[in-house]
Amino acid sequence: MTTLALTVTDSATMLRRNLRRAARYPGLTVIVAALPIVFLLLFVYVFGGTLGAGLGLPSGGRAEYLAYVVPGILVLAITGGAQGTAIAIAMDMTEGIIARFRTMSIARASVLTGHVVGAVVQTMIGLTMVVAVALLIGFRPSADAIEWVAVAGVLAMTSFALSWLSVAMGMWTKTVEAASNVPMPLMLLPFFGSGFVPVESMPAGLRWFAEHQPFTPIIETVRGLLTGTAIGSSGLVATAWCAGIALVGYLWARRNYERRPAR
Amino acid sequence: MDPNAAITVTGLRKSFGAKVVLDGLDLTVPAGTVYALLGPNGAGKTTTVDILSTLTPADGGEIRIAGHDLHREPQAVRSSIALTGQFSAVDDLLTGAENLRLMADLLHVGRREGGRRAADLLERFDLVDAADRVPSTYSGGMRRRLDLAMGLMGDPRVVFLDEPTTGLDPRSRRAMWDVVRGLVADGVTILLTTQYLEEADQLADRIGVLDSGRLVAEGTADELKRLVPGGHVRLEFDDAPSLHEAARLLGLPVPDTAGLALEVPGEGGVPELRSLLGRLDDARIDVAGLTVHTPDLDDVFLALTGRPTPAEVDA
Numbered sequence: 001m002t003t004l005a006l007t008v009t010d011s012a013t014m015l016r017r018n019l020r021r022a023a024r025y026p027g028l029t030v031i032v033a034a035l036p037i038v039f040l041l042l043f044v045y046v047f048g049g050t051l052g053a054g055l056g057l058p059s060g061g062r063a064e065y066l067a068y069v070v071p072g073i074l075v076l077a078i079t080g081g082a083q084g085t086a087i088a089i090a091m092d093m094t095e096g097i098i099a100r101f102r103t104m105s106i107a108r109a110s111v112l113t114g115h116v117v118g119a120v121v122q123t124m125i126g127l128t129m130v131v132a133v134a135l136l137i138g139f140r141p142s143a144d145a146i147e148w149v150a151v152a153g154v155l156a157m158t159s160f161a162l163s164w165l166s167v168a169m170g171m172w173t174k175t176v177e178a179a180s181n182v183p184m185p186l187m188l189l190p191f192f193g194s195g196f197v198p199v200e201s202m203p204a205g206l207r208w209f210a211e212h213q214p215f216t217p218i219i220e221t222v223r224g225l226l227t228g229t230a231i232g233s234s235g236l237v238a239t240a241w242c243a244g245i246a247l248v249g250y251l252w253a254r255r256n257y258e259r260r261p262a263r
Numbered sequence: 264m265d266p267n268a269a270i271t272v273t274g275l276r277k278s279f280g281a282k283v284v285l286d287g288l289d290l291t292v293p294a295g296t297v298y299a300l301l302g303p304n305g306a307g308k309t310t311t312v313d314i315l316s317t318l319t320p321a322d323g324g325e326i327r328i329a330g331h332d333l334h335r336e337p338q339a340v341r342s343s344i345a346l347t348g349q350f351s352a353v354d355d356l357l358t359g360a361e362n363l364r365l366m367a368d369l370l371h372v373g374r375r376e377g378g379r380r381a382a383d384l385l386e387r388f389d390l391v392d393a394a395d396r397v398p399s400t401y402s403g404g405m406r407r408r409l410d411l412a413m414g415l416m417g418d419p420r421v422v423f424l425d426e427p428t429t430g431l432d433p434r435s436r437r438a439m440w441d442v443v444r445g446l447v448a449d450g451v452t453i454l455l456t457t458q459y460l461e462e463a464d465q466l467a468d469r470i471g472v473l474d475s476g477r478l479v480a481e482g483t484a485d486e487l488k489r490l491v492p493g494g495h496v497r498l499e500f501d502d503a504p505s506l507h508e509a510a511r512l513l514g515l516p517v518p519d520t521a522g523l524a525l526e527v528p529g530e531g532g533v534p535e536l537r538s539l540l541g542r543l544d545d546a547r548i549d550v551a552g553l554t555v556h557t558p559d560l561d562d563v564f565l566a567l568t569g570r571p572t573p574a575e576v577d578a
Contacts, residue, residue, distance in 0.1 A: 013368040096352030105342035
């Protein structure tokens with residue numbers, strides 16, 4: 001087999017392992033979906049009336065805010081999934097099985113790739129649940145079938161990039177507790193972007209940060225695809241950010257995998 | 264270098280920061296034999312196994328395993344070895360059978376061959392009834408057996424056993440020893456580390472005593488025991504007059520009569536015993552009992568390292 005074929009085969013084996021583990025411990029998948037659903041209900045029903053009025057739309061209200069906040073909630077869900085991934089890999093690292101994998105003649109990246117792809121699958125399942133709840137409470141996006149596929153693509157791309165980063169973080173930390181804390185700032189980032197309120201409403205310095213951080217173009221792309229707002233260059237910028245984050249995460253994770261203490 | 268050696272290590276060095284863990288270790292393990300690395304905690308046993316199993320890079324030295332240079336061809340080495348450690352490397356969320364199938368998939372042996380090997384190993388390691396349960400329900404001995412079975416799925420030529428019976432009860436320990444003997448019978452080369460002198464004595468063809476990152480002695484168990492003085496023949500008598508007479512005859516100081524026993528220095532060889540008993544017989548002294556005491560590995564360890572055995576340190 002060629003190196004690439006080996007990597008794909010071994011990664012698929014590792015993916016099967018991770019999915020089987022996820023199925024046996026469904027708690028993590030549920031948590032990935034549950035927290036954003038709670039936030040969705042909170043933001044729509046508690047803050048939605050007031051925040052919707054501030055959107056500056058002709059008929060600002062709770063329904064408008066629901067349409068506005070869904071992309072932010074989806075990205076928040078992805079960061080929650082990334083935290084779950086960091087915890088999962090940190091737990092895996094504390095068990096001897098990773099040392100066993102490292103003494104076997106298997107494609108070096110496959111253990112990590114299996115985790116990343118497994119995390120993306122898990123996150124996409126969680127996101128589907130979030131979208132289902134949003135539709136249930138009255139979210140009526142204008143997206144057609146192709147736009148829905150594009151939304152799934154952007155979200156999967158984001159989840160893929162953040163999963164590489166969180167795999168690296170999960171390996172870098174020494175304990176499971178630390179692995180659950182380190183990705184926390186990621187979960188706050190959608191709030192300091194266009195996820196929950198328009199960046200135009202923020203003070204100058206914060207607004208500059210919000211406009212230039214990676215989640216804003218991702219959220220704007222998803223929002224544009226779902227509800228027809230302007231996307232502009234957001235799609236390209238989002239892709240560039242995701243590619244960069246994925247590459248940094250991948251290299252960092254590989255380094256941690258090769259250099260981590262034996263057992 | 265010995266072409267028949269399964270493991271050849273020359274000048275192996277490793278430091279963690281300022282702490283020198285391995286300081287020029289040399290060892291050679293002929294194919295199909297068992298080599299035991301014996302040493303106290305911190306002697307460098309686990310580090311040696313970690314380096315030889317490609318988990319930790321060495322700072323210096325040459326290593327060849329199963330004909331492959333470890334530094335240049337790590338993947339070739341990996342396909343020839345298996346490691347079973349004191350911390351079992353099983354997936355706790357997968358059943359025993361699923362753990363073995365995971366190994367089969369990673370070894371690319373194919374579904375049918377993988378299933379056949381898994382069934383064989385479950386049978387051989389007495390895990391058939393536990394195959395569909397997750398390892399968290401297993402006993403310590405069962406976990407260790409599953410761990411080793413996973414390593415053997417790839418039919419390794421060299422097996423590293425890092426303290427394979429630490430923490431096991433005596434019965435599980437004996438079961439593990441039987442498994443190891445079975446591997447040796449199949450021609451597998453084994454490097455094991457242990458704190459148990461009895462384990463090295465029972466299993467190993469050669470024993471290396473590791474202390475502060477260097478081999479301080481090497482040989483068969485018997486050779487090592489001969490390195491230390493302290494062998495003697497213990498003679499027991501029925502009454503004090505016989506004891507005194509024997510002591511006078513053999514030119515030994517008159518011992519404490521309460522024990523009615525005399526310790527005659529010597530290695531306990533057959534000619535020596537024959538001559539000893541002959542002299543006593545000629546003098547018409549009745550010997551009630553005789554035992555030969557050869558030094559055990561505890562004595563060896565103490566003599567070589569100036570410390571009691573690791574097991575005692577632990578206790």
